[in-house]
Amino acid sequence: MQRNDLDVFVVGAGVIGLSTAILALDAGFNVTIFAEIFPADEKSTKYASCWAGADHISFAATGALMHRLEQETFGAFMGLLKEDPLLQPNDQKTNEHLSKFYSDFRTLDANELPKTAVHGATFSTLCIDVPRYLPYLMLRFLASGGRAFRTTLPSLSALLSDRNRPAFEAFPVNSSSSPPTLHPIAVINCTGIGALSIGDVLDTDVYPTRGEVLIIRAPWVQRDSTFRWKDGHVSYMIPRQSGDVILGGTFQPDDWHPKSRPETVKLIKGRGIQAFPELLHQAKRETRNIDDLDVVEECVGLRPTRKGGVRLEIQSLAVGERIIPIVHNYGHGGAGYQSSWGSATQAVELLKSVLRSDSA
Ligand SMILES: Cc1cc2nc3c(=O)[nH]c(=O)nc-3n(C[C@H](O)[C@H](O)[C@H](O)COP(=O)(O)OP(=O)(O)OC[C@H]3O[C@@H](n4cnc5c(N)ncnc54)[C@H](O)[C@@H]3O)c2cc1C
Numbered sequence: 151m152q153r154n155d156l157d158v159f160v161v162g163a164g165v166i167g168l169s170t171a172i173l174a175l176d177a178g179f180n181v182t183i184f185a186e187i188f189p190a191d192e193k194s195t196k197y198a199s200c201w202a203g204a205d206h207i208s209f210a211a212t213g214a215l216m217h218r219l220e221q222e223t224f225g226a227f228m229g230l231l232k233e234d235p236l237l238q239p240n241d242q243k244t245n246e247h248l249s250k251f252y253s254d255f256r257t258l259d260a261n262e263l264p265k266t267a268v269h270g271a272t273f274s275t276l277c278i279d280v281p282r283y284l285p286y287l288m289l290r291f292l293a294s295g296g297r298a299f300r301t302t303l304p305s306l307s308a309l310l311s312d313r314n315r316p317a318f319e320a321f322p323v324n325s326s327s328s329p330p331t332l333h334p335i336a337v338i339n340c341t342g343i344g345a346l347s348i349g350d351v352l353d354t355d356v357y358p359t360r361g362e363v364l365i366i367r368a369p370w371v372q373r374d375s376t377f378r379w380k381d382g383h384v385s386y387m388i389p390r391q392s393g394d395v396i397l398g399g400t401f402q403p404d405d406w407h408p409k410s411r412p413e414t415v416k417l418i419k420g421r422g423i424q425a426f427p428e429l430l431h432q433a434k435r436e437t438r439n440i441d442d443l444d445v446v447e448e449c450v451g452l453r454p455t456r457k458g459g460v461r462l463e464i465q466s467l468a469v470g471e472r473i474i475p476i477v478h479n480y481g482h483g484g485a486g487y488q489s490s491w492g493s494a495t496q497a498v499e500l501l502k503s504v505l506r507s508d509s510a
Pocket residue numbers: 161162163164165166167184185186187188196197198199200201202203204205206207301302303304305340341342343344345348360361362363399450451452453454480481482483484485486487488489
């Protein structure tokens with residue numbers, strides 16, 4: 151029997167919305183997701199989660215909160231790995247603070263470095279196979295009793311009153327679902343870059359960090375590796391179980407351009423095969439010609455970045471006579487996967503604090 155006093159709305163079905171919705175269900179809430187875009191929809195720059203590599207390379211140097219969120223997430227992913235033997239850890243990567251984060255971090259000896267490198271390190275971490283992981287999260291949410299509706303919201307309060315409510319349809323479309331209540335105890339806002347434009351939030355600290363990457367067909371590539379060039383460009387490759395490899399990439403703040411740029415594609419390819427010749431078929435590695443790369447797709451995603459970092463806090467929203475608590479969970483930039491479970495845990499703790507203050 152569902153209790154209305156435990157109804158919670160989650161807005162957003164990216165990695166942050168789905169992870170948060172799952173943990174809220176696990177905590178005993180009745181959770182309904184509302185979102186414009188879901189996993190397996192056509193890829194869109196409004197949905198950062200479909201473009202990520204994604205690997206777990208800590209951004210902990212950016213602050214204590216991110217350090218904690220990423221550590222909790224790493225632990226949660228290691229738990230998932232035990233449940234799913236098809237997911238395999240990868241290794242490699244470099245950076246000072248990483249030695250504190252990853253237990254087997256080791257600086258490479260000079261004789262282990264590629265010719266062009268001056269410094270390198272290796273450690274074990276995780277790769278998240280995004281095309282497989284997002285549908286897994288969606289299915290896990292639905293199988294645990296969650297409900298979902300597709301809608302585009304002009305504002306968060308539009309969900310909470312009869313007068314302005316936009317049209318919504320059950321997701322998946324063939325699922326039978328009665329319309330959601332108008333009276334949740336709280337709304338969790340996981341709108342990513344949408345937090346910049348959705349009414350009641352309009353957070354002008356949110357901006358995109360454009361990421362242009364290529365998907366390369368190279369089933370023989372098994373390692374995840376990052377190469378930082380002296381001029382600041384970063385080449386990275388992240389293999390997927392399908393045999394595709396993500397080859398990145400760019401980090402362009404405040405750049406909204408939704409399509410790939412030919413000069414950037416050329417740069418990513420050129421630097422990519424210099425750093426990782428194994429992206430080419432063995433027979434073609436000697437000549438290192440960018441035209442020999444088997445490019446499956448040119449991709450552009452917008453990382454939902456926020457000045458001041460992730461927003462994990464409660465705001466009160468007045469809707470007519472009522473005050474509805476909003477739990478914000480957005481602004482994860484280039485670290486949404488690697489901080490997803492930690493952020494979701496924190497958001498559900500905030501949600502529980504709403505209940506406690508209601509009953510006090
Ligand atoms: C090229 C690239 C590489 C990356 N690599 C990594 C990596 O290696 N590791 C890592 O951890 N992260 C990586 N990231 C970052 C990661 O993808 C993001 O941090 C993460 O996807 C953000 O998830 P999100 O759920 O907050 O946002 P999104 O995935 O953008 O989801 C937002 C959700 O909100 C919904 N929404 C927004 N506004 C509205 C509205 N008005 N009405 C209804 N619904 C709305 C959308 O429809 C969507 O469902 C990468 C990103 C890119 C682009």
